[in-house]
Amino acid sequence: MTTTTSPPPPARTTYGAVLGSPYVARLLGGTLIGRLPNGMAPVAIVLLVTTDGGTLALGGLLSALYGLMSALSQPVKGRLMDRHGQTRISGPAAVLNSAALLALPAIHSTGSATLSATVVILGGLSAPPLEAGLRALWPSVLPDPVRRHTALALDTGTQGLLYIAGPLLVAALTTAHNPALALVVTAALGLTGTALVLTAPPSRTWKPASRGQSTTSDRLFSTGLVLLFVALAGVGVAIGAMNVWSVAMAERHHTDPLAGLLPAAFSTGSFLGGLLYGQRTWPGTPTRQLLTGAGGFLLGWLPLLTLPGPHPATALIAVPGAFLTLIVARAFTTTDTLAPPARTTEAYAWLLLSIGVGQAAGAALAGRLADHPHTLAALPAAGATLALTALLLAHPGHVRAHCGRHQRQDAAAGTAR
Known part of the structure; x- marks a missing residue:
């Protein structure tokens, strides 16, 4: 008689154990604080312009310039970090970024839109690449793959907050005082968070893998990685279109808070999904989990095609959000597998840029379709369809070809890279 043994249950850990690991809470908290300007500066810039009597069009243009320059410069900063370390890149970047935000109120008061745009561009270009840097630190900070999985899920899930x-x-801050104070606080938070990260020993001592030590090609853009970035651009299209759809919903139902409530519900779904995902190591390969996440993300957008009312829409929008953390977390681990060891931070930066470009494209396209409710509601699902299609086209062999390097990294984790 033959007996069969059931597979071992997925490994588990707790958030307390992960956050109690050396430097984890400091690095995660510092990165979140240092990245708050990403959510604060664009809004503060618009309020600075409009409060001072400027037009919403000018405020929106300056805000868009800040976000666009920050996104486009990420791969360059990531590549520099891979070559020169985190302190020598993120430190000066944070100082320049904060200086630009502090100078903007005085520059804007001169009435020169050109000077204001120049300062905003400088601020965006110098936004420190903290998110890509944190992802590069996790293998050395958390050698245990289970704890690293949980930390990455927690890291990704909290981004929406x-x-x-x-x-x-x-x-x-603007209501209580003025937008200039909001920019001062934004600059201070950016410096504080960056300092918390860069003064931690894992960041100060981090070094990327030497090009001479790599046993694989240093060519970054393999077919698998390109398709992954295309998929993440599709995810970005869905998110960007969702933001515009939320504004259209608010106007259609004459309920202004919906414009903020719907994106907040989406981000809340992402946060809760990340907490659930990070509690255990789920069965299936990373590729299978990525496809599962993309499939759930697509299905979550389909109810919007029925043009639900405000209350159902607020509940439904959390569903695709719940799959976002799974997609992004597994995208980072897949990027780590596919990218050459000496260019991992740069690869992470390209991943983030892909999502940002997709968001900008989704928002722009949704703006053109705002007068067509059914088409606008279908646009997030179209972006999700692009994401799933790109992942299905990515041959699993592209991942397997690099698994040897990835496994060696896990075995060697615990030493400074």
């Missing part, structure tokens, strides 16, 4: 807390803090 930045875009809830940041605008709310700016609104409160």
Whole structure:
């Protein structure tokens, strides 16, 4: 008689154990504080312009410039970090970014839109690449793959909170005082968070893998990685379109709070999904989990095609949000597998840029379709369809070809890279 043994249950850990690991809470908290300007500065810039009598068009343009320059410069800063370390890149970047935000009220008061745009561009270009840097630190800070999985899920799931807390803090400071103070607080938070990260020993001693030590090609853009970035651009399209759809919903139902409530519900779903995902190591390969997440993300958008009312829409929008953390977390681990060891931070930066470009494209396209409710409601699902299609086209062989390097990294984790 033959007996069969059931597979071992998925490994588990607790958030307390992860946050209690050396430097984890400091690095995660510092990165979140240092990245608050990403959610605060664009709103503060608009309020600075409009409060001073400027047009909403100018405020929106300056705000968009800040976000666009920050996104486009990420790969360059990531590559520099891979070559020169985190302290020598993120430190000066944070100082320049804060200086630009502090100078903007005085520059804007001169009435020169060109000078204001120049300062905003400088601020965006110098936004420190804290998110990509944190992802590069996790293998050395958390050698245990189970704890690293939980930390990455927690890290990814909390990102949406930045875009809830940041605008709310700016609104409160502007209402109580003025937008200039909001920019001062934004600059101070950016410096404080960056300092917390860069003065931690894992960041100060971090070094990327030497090009000479790599046994694989240093070519970054393999077919698998390109398709992954295309998929994440599709995710960004869905998110960008959702933001515009939320404004259209608020106008259609004459309920102004919906414009903020719907994105907040989406981010809340992402946060709760991240907490659930990070509690255990789920069965299936990373590729299978990525496809599952993309499939759930697509299905979550389909109810919007029925043009639900405000209350159902608020509940439904949390569903695709719940799958977002799974997609992004597994996208980072897949990027780590596919990218050459000497260019991991740069690869992470390209991943973030892909999402940002997709968001901008989704928002722009949704703006053109705002007068067509059914088409606008279908746009997030179209972005999710692009994401799933790109992942299905990515041959699993692209991942397997690099698994040897990834496994060696896990075995060697615990030493400074």
